Amino acid sequence: MRIAILGGGVSGLALGHYLAADGRTEFAIFEAASVPGGLCRSKQREGFTYDLAGGHILFSKDREVWELMRSMCAEVGGVVRSERRTAIRWHDQWVKYPFENGIGDLPPQARFECLSGYLRAAEQRKSDGTAPRRFDEWVRWRFGDGIARHFMDPYNEKIWCYPLREISSNWVAGRVPDAPIEDIIKAACQVSTEGYTHQAVFDYPAHGGFQSITDGFAKRCAERLRLSTPVQRVERSGDGFLVNGERFDRVVNTLPLQRLIEVVPALPEDAKQAVRSLRWLGLSSILIALKRPHLEPRSWIYLPFADQGPANRVTYFSNYAPSNAPKGCSSLMAEITFPKEEAPRHDAQLVDELLRGLERAGILRREEVLFTDVTTQPYAYVVFDHDFDRHRDRALAAIEGLGLETFGRFGRFEYLNSDQCVERARTMAQKLLARLGERARS
Ligand SMILES: Cc1cc2nc3c(=O)[nH]c(=O)nc-3n(C[C@H](O)[C@H](O)[C@H](O)COP(=O)(O)OP(=O)(O)OC[C@H]3O[C@@H](n4cnc5c(N)ncnc54)[C@H](O)[C@@H]3O)c2cc1C
Structure with missing residues (x-):
């Protein structure tokens, strides 16, 4: 052949x-x-x-x-x-990656907005468990308004170049880690959490x-x-x-x-x-x-x-x-x-x-x-x-x-x-x- x-x-x-x-x-x-x-x-x-x-x-x-x-x-x-060892440059300070596990690094007001939004989103998902198809809506459904506004929206708009409403949420399945709610509460209280363990070590x-x-x-x-x-x-x-x-x-x-x-x-x-x-x-x-x-x-x-x-x-x-x-x-x-x-x-x-x-x-x-x-x-x-x-x-x-x-x-x-x-x-x-x-x- x-x-x-x-x-x-x-x-x-x-x-x-x-x-x-x-x-x-x-x-x-x-x-x-x-x-x-x-x-x-x-x-x-x-x-x-x-x-x-x-x-x-x-x-x-x-x-x-x-x-x-x-x-x-x-x-x-x-x-x-x-x-x-990855991090987010959040304005003039460092925030641990992934962002939801790093919210304890944020100033108090932003930390509060991220945590309360995350908890509200988790509550709403109990009555509406269907993931939205639009990526911008999915971000709010999954992470809440605070994390959307303080990180997910600006970052994704920068990398994806197209309006987020035109992007489908299909690609995120298996790519965006699903952090347990206790981890986010711990993170907000500055109790260390492991977060994203994928690629914890890598070769070059x-x-x-x-x-x-x-x-x-x-x-x-x-x-x-x-x-x-x-x-x-x-x-x-x-x-x-x-x-x-x-x-x-x-x-x-x-x-x-x-x-x-x-x-x-x-x-x-x-x-x-x-x-x-x-x-x-x-x-x-x-x-x-x-x-x-x-x-x-x-x-x-x-x-x-x-x-x-x-x-x-x-x-x-x-x-x-x-x-x-x-x-x-x-x-x-x-x-x-x-x-x-x-x-x-x-x-x-x-x-x-x-x-x-x-x-x-x-x-x-x-x-x-x-x-x-x-x-x-x-x-x-x-x-x-x-x-x-x-x-x-x-x-x-x-x-x-x-x-x-x-x-x-x-x-x-x-x-x-x-x-x-x-x-x-x-x-x-x-x-x-x-x-x-x-x-x-x-
Ligand atoms: C920003 C970025 C970061 C990445 N980071 C990682 C990472 O950290 N780790 C990792 O494992 N992967 C990473 N990847 C993914 C990885 O680079 C790709 O998955 C992989 O290289 C794709 O290989 P491919 O052979 O499928 O395609 P390509 O590498 O695109 O190969 C296609 C080949 O076809 C040739 N070609 C095109 N037209 C013709 C023609 N007419 N005739 C003959 N040949 C032609 C091209 O020259 C090219 O060599 C990253 C990719 C990007 C863009």
Whole structure:
């Protein structure tokens, strides 16, 4: 069986890894860029290393996947393990993350508003247990007015770029922790509570940035990886396919669906229109190289307010691995999101607004900035609006109706981390190999 894998991000590379380990199939990975890794790529500049799509950490609920991804770093000295230390910069002070477990850090009036709102919302949920579909209404239903006003609204408006009423609450299931009410009361009384235990520890490659993981996968299928080879055309041919004119039995896509529809002329127009109607966010990631020997012991912070500048999150990047910054220096990494209608910016004005905002928020001093480096990503976050399911289902039905397989963060429009892409790759490999077994038997 000859398999074409479209895209050499972590999804395509991990699929290649599983197929290569099995050894029964022939496959080729088509990657447009000259370097594999997609959103997991990293960059080096003047002794600093940073990830091109915001700060990435390695964590998985799936032990086997976590171990596999860690093993990819063996050649770069393994991984550095850190405790997750996250916080919210709430005006001019720190509040523990998640916010509801940190309300004890707030001044008394705000603390009262958050606690009373939370208790009222819990009471109301007893008579109305149905979660609202609109995200802004869901926030009030779940957390109450105080937490909505003091954190959830400004933070989510900043990161999601679109009005919160246009965003569906579907995506929060399993993502936003459901804190017991006693914990919130304890938090308000400044009795320490654990809060969000997911990702309490995480790993990061000791050298080379997060890309060391995808480099590890790429090495395992190096002869099958075709770099600087954009997919230009995919068409059916008998019971197989032609990719750029070359024959394959199966095609597995991991490209963003918006790229896929450009190269598959056979897809019906309404399915292409459904793909165009999906919403997503682009991203500008900005490395801030600092002449400061040590950072505070933090992993990343959230910046909910407009006067803190355009970044919604800042990673304390040189804390992930000492090799991320040269001796005597440290680094931060800021993330700024853009709606799909706007190209992510990389201009000097954006950087100036960012640095001013961070200075106002007390995160850095301008004179310690050595340089900044901006990278943009057209596809960073899937946006779950109210039409998401309808558009995505139509698109996937048409793509799969042609016999194409598709998975990955934007290959299926799923809010996946890299470890979940590896899980999906394992499942896809099992599916392809099971079909191979059936063919051999028949
Ligand atoms: C801000 C941010 C923070 C994140 N943080 C984390 C984190 O902390 N931990 C974590 O595990 N995950 C994190 N993720 C998620 C992770 O980056 C993604 O889930 C993962 O990288 C997606 O991989 P993929 O292979 O599905 O897609 P991609 O990486 O998008 O790969 C698609 C590939 O297709 C290629 N391509 C596009 N068009 C063509 C064409 N025509 N022909 C050939 N190739 C083409 C692209 O160059 C790319 O290499 C984060 C993501 C973002 C945006």
